[in-house]
Amino acid sequence: MRKPIVAGNWKMNGSSLFAKELIGQLDSHVQDLSNVEVVVSPPALYISQVLADAENISCAAQNLHDAQAGAFTGEISVAMLQDLGCKYVLIGHSERREMFGDNVEFVAKKVAAAFAGGVNPILCVGESLEQRKNGQAFAVVKEQVLSALRGLSFDPDNLVIAYEPIWAIGTGETASPEQAQEVHAYIRQVLADEISAEAAEKVRILYGGSVNASTAEELFSQQDIDGGLVGGASLKADDFKIICSAAANK
Ligand code: PGA
Numbered sequence: 085m086r087k088p089i090v091a092g093n094w095k096m097n098g099s100s101l102f103a104k105e106l107i108g109q110l111d112s113h114v115q116d117l118s119n120v121e122v123v124v125s126p127p128a129l130y131i132s133q134v135l136a137d138a139e140n141i142s143c144a145a146q147n148l149h150d151a152q153a154g155a156f157t158g159e160i161s162v163a164m165l166q167d168l169g170c171k172y173v174l175i176g177h178s179e180r181r182e183m184f185g186d187n188v189e190f191v192a193k194k195v196a197a198a199f200a201g202g203v204n205p206i207l208c209v210g211e212s213l214e215q216r217k218n219g220q221a222f223a224v225v226k227e228q229v230l231s232a233l234r235g236l237s238f239d240p241d242n243l244v245i246a247y248e249p250i251w252a253i254g255t256g257e258t259a260s261p262e263q264a265q266e267v268h269a270y271i272r273q274v275l276a277d278e279i280s281a282e283a284a285e286k287v288r289i290l291y292g293g294s295v296n297a298s299t300a301e302e303l304f305s306q307q308d309i310d311g312g313l314v315g316g317a318s319l320k321a322d323d324f325k326i327i328c329s330a331a332a333n334k
Pocket of ligand 1: 294313315316
């Protein structure tokens with residue numbers, strides 16, 4: 085059985101006070117939920133603080149650089165994340181692919197660096213609206229998954245994939261449970277065909293894109309949806325708690 089995960093992607097939002105208050109409200113709620121792993125992904129500056137305040141929540145960084153150390157102003161290495169006790173790292177979020185030069189080669193290097201450094205990657209994939217309209221959604225997602233994983237040896241328990249159709253991110257337009265399930269099942273098939281049966285069985289695949297307190301339960305009830313990567317709604321304690329509970333009840 086795959087344990088569901090709910091990860092809250094704060095993006096470039098928050099402050100130390102905000103983090104303190106939100107974690108204060110979430111941590112006690114999560115304590116009572118045994119069948120879900122709750123993760124928050126604050127700006128890197130707040131990871132230490134969140135980990136100090138939270139007993140039941142782990143952290144994902146929003147990015148890393150693949151180099152171990154060196155002249156990369158503004159970047160963060162996997163060893164630094166490991167040093168803080170950060171368990172996960174988002175890699176290949178569509179905002180980074182679109183705005184910050186995270187192309188397929190760079191994403192693949194980052195995934196390899198994360199595994200090598202002992203921080204679990206949450207590999208984000210997803211098609212644009214145009215690609216979906218042109219019938220390319222499956223091909224795009226397959227290529228994004230395989231270009232990041234081809235030739236790597238990894239423990240499937242340590243990989244999380246987030247399917248985030250770009251047209252659903254921050255738009256309020258959630259993919260329907262059936263649309264999401266279809267792609268999740270396809271990703272699992274790609275893993276079975278190209279990586280291993282074990283990977284297909286064990287890798288957790290999250291849905292992301294306008295998940296909210298009213299859509300979470302139905303999305304998470306789908307067979308191949310193992311939780312969510314949640315942006316906007318993860319900034320509101322009450323909504324995020326409902327989403328975490330929905331995953332715990334899967
Ligand atoms: P959203 O963001 O929930 O605000 O659509 C999801 C994400 O970008 O991870």
